[in-house]
Amino acid sequence: MIRQRRNALSPVAQQQAAQGLALQFTQHLALFDTPQTDKLAMQHVAIYLTHEGEIDTAPLIAALQAAGKTLYLPVLHPFAPGFLIFQRYEPNTPMRQNRFGIAEPMLNCHEIKPVAELDSIFTPLVAFDLQGQRLGMGGGFYDRTLAQLPANHRCAIIGLAHDCQLVDTVPNEPWDHPLSAILTPSRLYTFKR
Numbered sequence: 001m002i003r004q005r006r007n008a009l010s011p012v013a014q015q016q017a018a019q020g021l022a023l024q025f026t027q028h029l030a031l032f033d034t035p036q037t038d039k040l041a042m043q044h045v046a047i048y049l050t051h052e053g054e055i056d057t058a059p060l061i062a063a064l065q066a067a068g069k070t071l072y073l074p075v076l077h078p079f080a081p082g083f084l085i086f087q088r089y090e091p092n093t094p095m096r097q098n099r100f101g102i103a104e105p106m107l108n109c110h111e112i113k114p115v116a117e118l119d120s121i122f123t124p125l126v127a128f129d130l131q132g133q134r135l136g137m138g139g140g141f142y143d144r145t146l147a148q149l150p151a152n153h154r155c156a157i158i159g160l161a162h163d164c165q166l167v168d169t170v171p172n173e174p175w176d177h178p179l180s181a182i183l184t185p186s187r188l189y190t191f192k193r
Ligand SMILES: Nc1nc2c(c(=O)[nH]1)N(C=O)[C@@H](CNc1ccc(C(=O)N[C@@H](CCC(=O)O)C(=O)O)cc1)CN2
Pocket: 048, 049, 050, 051, 054, 074, 084, 100, 102, 124, 125, 136, 137, 138, 139, 140, 141, 142
Protein backbone atom coordinates (compact mmCIF):
# COMPACT_ATOMS: atom_id res chain seq x y z
CA MET A 1 0.00 0.00 0.00
CA ILE A 2 2.78 2.42 0.89
CA ARG A 3 4.67 1.47 -2.28
CA GLN A 4 1.55 2.32 -4.32
CA ARG A 5 1.16 5.60 -2.44
CA ARG A 6 4.78 6.45 -3.21
CA ASN A 7 4.43 5.48 -6.88
CA ALA A 8 1.33 7.67 -7.20
CA LEU A 9 3.33 10.86 -6.59
CA SER A 10 3.44 13.01 -9.74
CA PRO A 11 6.82 13.71 -11.37
CA VAL A 12 6.60 17.31 -10.11
CA ALA A 13 5.83 16.15 -6.55
CA GLN A 14 8.76 13.68 -6.78
CA GLN A 15 11.07 16.47 -7.91
CA GLN A 16 9.94 18.83 -5.16
CA ALA A 17 10.36 16.08 -2.56
CA ALA A 18 13.91 15.36 -3.74
CA GLN A 19 14.85 19.06 -3.60
CA GLY A 20 13.17 19.33 -0.18
CA LEU A 21 15.17 16.37 1.11
CA ALA A 22 18.47 17.95 0.02
CA LEU A 23 17.41 21.28 1.56
CA GLN A 24 16.52 19.59 4.88
CA PHE A 25 19.97 17.99 4.88
CA THR A 26 21.66 21.34 4.19
CA GLN A 27 19.63 23.01 6.95
CA HIS A 28 20.73 20.33 9.43
CA LEU A 29 24.32 20.21 8.18
CA ALA A 30 25.64 21.79 11.39
CA LEU A 31 24.06 18.95 13.39
CA PHE A 32 25.49 16.35 11.00
CA ASP A 33 28.92 18.02 11.16
CA THR A 34 29.57 18.71 14.86
CA PRO A 35 31.31 15.67 16.38
CA GLN A 36 31.36 17.00 19.98
CA THR A 37 27.64 17.49 20.37
CA ASP A 38 26.02 14.71 18.46
CA LYS A 39 26.03 11.22 17.09
CA LEU A 40 25.30 12.16 13.50
CA ALA A 41 28.78 13.54 12.70
CA MET A 42 29.85 12.30 9.32
CA GLN A 43 32.71 12.17 6.86
CA HIS A 44 32.42 8.65 5.43
CA VAL A 45 28.83 8.34 4.30
CA ALA A 46 26.93 5.49 2.63
CA ILE A 47 24.09 6.60 0.38
CA TYR A 48 22.10 4.70 -2.27
CA LEU A 49 20.74 5.30 -5.77
CA THR A 50 16.99 5.56 -6.13
CA HIS A 51 14.84 2.56 -7.14
CA GLU A 52 11.15 2.50 -8.09
CA GLY A 53 9.16 5.25 -6.33
CA GLU A 54 11.76 5.91 -3.63
CA ILE A 55 12.56 9.54 -2.96
CA ASP A 56 15.18 10.65 -5.50
CA THR A 57 18.54 10.84 -3.74
CA ALA A 58 20.32 12.71 -6.60
CA PRO A 59 19.97 16.23 -5.12
CA LEU A 60 21.04 14.92 -1.68
CA ILE A 61 24.07 13.24 -3.25
CA ALA A 62 25.00 16.58 -4.87
CA ALA A 63 24.62 18.30 -1.47
CA LEU A 64 26.77 15.63 0.24
CA GLN A 65 29.46 16.06 -2.44
CA ALA A 66 29.28 19.86 -2.10
CA ALA A 67 29.77 19.41 1.67
CA GLY A 68 32.95 17.41 0.95
CA LYS A 69 31.69 14.04 2.19
CA THR A 70 33.30 10.77 1.05
CA LEU A 71 30.51 8.66 -0.43
CA TYR A 72 29.90 4.91 -0.69
CA LEU A 73 27.14 2.89 -2.38
CA PRO A 74 25.76 -0.56 -1.53
CA VAL A 75 26.86 -3.47 -3.74
CA LEU A 76 25.08 -6.83 -3.48
CA HIS A 77 27.64 -9.17 -1.93
CA PRO A 78 28.92 -11.59 -4.61
CA PHE A 79 29.39 -14.58 -2.24
CA ALA A 80 27.40 -13.88 0.93
CA PRO A 81 23.74 -13.80 -0.18
CA GLY A 82 21.65 -11.13 1.55
CA PHE A 83 24.63 -8.97 2.58
CA LEU A 84 25.76 -5.60 1.23
CA ILE A 85 29.27 -4.29 0.64
CA PHE A 86 29.84 -0.54 0.71
CA GLN A 87 32.12 0.72 -2.05
CA ARG A 88 33.56 4.18 -2.78
CA TYR A 89 31.43 6.24 -5.18
CA GLU A 90 32.93 9.09 -7.20
CA PRO A 91 31.72 10.80 -10.38
CA ASN A 92 33.93 8.54 -12.56
CA THR A 93 33.25 5.22 -10.76
CA PRO A 94 32.53 2.38 -13.27
CA MET A 95 28.97 1.16 -12.68
CA ARG A 96 26.83 -1.87 -13.56
CA GLN A 97 23.21 -2.92 -12.99
CA ASN A 98 22.53 -5.42 -10.21
CA ARG A 99 19.82 -8.10 -10.43
CA PHE A 100 17.18 -5.62 -9.19
CA GLY A 101 18.09 -3.20 -11.99
CA ILE A 102 19.74 -0.78 -9.54
CA ALA A 103 23.07 0.75 -10.63
CA GLU A 104 25.98 -0.19 -8.35
CA PRO A 105 29.77 0.29 -8.54
CA MET A 106 31.62 -2.55 -10.30
CA LEU A 107 33.19 -4.61 -7.53
CA ASN A 108 36.73 -3.41 -6.77
CA CYS A 109 38.32 -4.72 -3.58
CA HIS A 110 40.52 -1.60 -3.25
CA GLU A 111 37.46 0.62 -2.92
CA ILE A 112 35.55 -1.36 -0.24
CA LYS A 113 34.82 0.33 3.12
CA PRO A 114 34.18 -1.98 6.10
CA VAL A 115 30.75 -1.15 7.51
CA ALA A 116 32.19 -0.41 10.99
CA GLU A 117 34.34 2.37 9.47
CA LEU A 118 31.39 4.32 8.09
CA ASP A 119 30.27 7.41 10.04
CA SER A 120 26.72 7.33 8.69
CA ILE A 121 24.57 5.11 6.53
CA PHE A 122 21.54 6.52 4.73
CA THR A 123 19.08 3.66 4.21
CA PRO A 124 16.16 3.26 1.84
CA LEU A 125 12.86 2.20 3.40
CA VAL A 126 9.26 1.50 2.43
CA ALA A 127 7.56 2.59 5.66
CA PHE A 128 8.70 4.16 8.95
CA ASP A 129 7.11 5.01 12.29
CA LEU A 130 7.83 7.58 15.01
CA GLN A 131 9.68 4.96 17.08
CA GLY A 132 12.34 5.02 14.34
CA GLN A 133 11.54 1.55 13.04
CA ARG A 134 11.91 0.90 9.31
CA LEU A 135 10.26 -1.56 6.97
CA GLY A 136 12.36 -2.31 3.88
CA MET A 137 11.79 -4.17 0.62
CA GLY A 138 11.88 -7.46 2.55
CA GLY A 139 15.29 -8.71 1.51
CA GLY A 140 16.84 -8.11 4.93
CA PHE A 141 19.95 -6.64 3.22
CA TYR A 142 20.34 -3.65 5.52
CA ASP A 143 19.39 -5.57 8.68
CA ARG A 144 21.93 -8.31 7.95
CA THR A 145 24.64 -5.82 7.04
CA LEU A 146 24.01 -3.53 10.04
CA ALA A 147 24.09 -6.55 12.36
CA GLN A 148 27.86 -6.63 11.60
CA LEU A 149 28.37 -3.34 13.48
CA PRO A 150 30.01 -3.76 16.92
CA ALA A 151 27.71 -3.11 19.91
CA ASN A 152 29.48 0.20 20.74
CA HIS A 153 29.42 1.55 17.18
CA ARG A 154 29.06 5.31 16.54
CA CYS A 155 27.59 4.97 13.05
CA ALA A 156 24.43 7.02 12.48
CA ILE A 157 21.76 5.09 10.58
CA ILE A 158 19.53 7.60 8.83
CA GLY A 159 16.42 6.55 6.90
CA LEU A 160 15.28 8.61 3.89
CA ALA A 161 11.61 8.80 2.97
CA HIS A 162 8.72 10.75 1.54
CA ASP A 163 6.45 12.11 4.29
CA CYS A 164 3.67 9.82 2.98
CA GLN A 165 5.70 6.77 4.09
CA LEU A 166 4.99 7.49 7.78
CA VAL A 167 2.69 4.87 9.37
CA ASP A 168 1.36 4.35 12.92
CA THR A 169 3.53 1.33 13.67
CA VAL A 170 5.87 -0.76 11.61
CA PRO A 171 5.73 -4.48 12.46
CA ASN A 172 8.78 -5.02 14.63
CA GLU A 173 11.01 -8.10 14.16
CA PRO A 174 13.87 -9.08 16.51
CA TRP A 175 16.49 -8.60 13.75
CA ASP A 176 15.26 -5.10 12.75
CA HIS A 177 17.89 -2.43 13.22
CA PRO A 178 16.46 0.78 14.75
CA LEU A 179 17.29 4.08 13.05
CA SER A 180 19.16 7.03 14.60
CA ALA A 181 17.18 9.48 12.49
CA ILE A 182 14.82 9.82 9.54
CA LEU A 183 15.09 12.64 7.01
CA THR A 184 12.05 13.61 4.93
CA PRO A 185 11.41 16.64 2.68
CA SER A 186 9.71 18.38 5.61
CA ARG A 187 11.83 17.49 8.65
CA LEU A 188 14.51 15.53 10.49
CA TYR A 189 13.23 13.07 13.11
CA THR A 190 15.90 12.00 15.62
CA PHE A 191 15.70 9.08 18.02
CA LYS A 192 17.55 8.46 21.29
CA ARG A 193 19.50 5.18 21.19
N1 LIG B 1 17.56 2.06 -3.94
C1 LIG B 1 17.71 0.96 -3.21
N2 LIG B 1 18.86 0.29 -3.24
C2 LIG B 1 19.00 -0.84 -2.51
C3 LIG B 1 17.95 -1.32 -1.69
C4 LIG B 1 16.72 -0.59 -1.69
O1 LIG B 1 15.74 -0.94 -1.01
N3 LIG B 1 16.64 0.53 -2.45
N4 LIG B 1 18.15 -2.46 -0.96
C5 LIG B 1 17.54 -2.70 0.29
O2 LIG B 1 17.59 -3.74 0.83
C6 LIG B 1 19.13 -3.42 -1.43
C7 LIG B 1 18.53 -4.17 -2.59
N5 LIG B 1 17.33 -4.80 -2.18
C8 LIG B 1 16.19 -4.87 -2.95
C9 LIG B 1 15.22 -5.77 -2.60
C10 LIG B 1 14.09 -5.93 -3.39
C11 LIG B 1 13.93 -5.16 -4.53
C12 LIG B 1 12.75 -5.34 -5.42
O3 LIG B 1 12.49 -4.53 -6.30
N6 LIG B 1 12.02 -6.42 -5.26
C13 LIG B 1 10.91 -6.73 -6.12
C14 LIG B 1 10.96 -8.19 -6.44
C15 LIG B 1 12.07 -8.43 -7.41
C16 LIG B 1 12.62 -9.87 -7.40
O4 LIG B 1 12.38 -10.63 -6.48
O5 LIG B 1 13.35 -10.18 -8.34
C17 LIG B 1 9.62 -6.37 -5.49
O6 LIG B 1 9.52 -6.41 -4.26
O7 LIG B 1 8.71 -5.98 -6.23
C18 LIG B 1 14.89 -4.22 -4.85
C19 LIG B 1 16.02 -4.08 -4.06
C20 LIG B 1 20.39 -2.70 -1.83
N7 LIG B 1 20.14 -1.54 -2.62
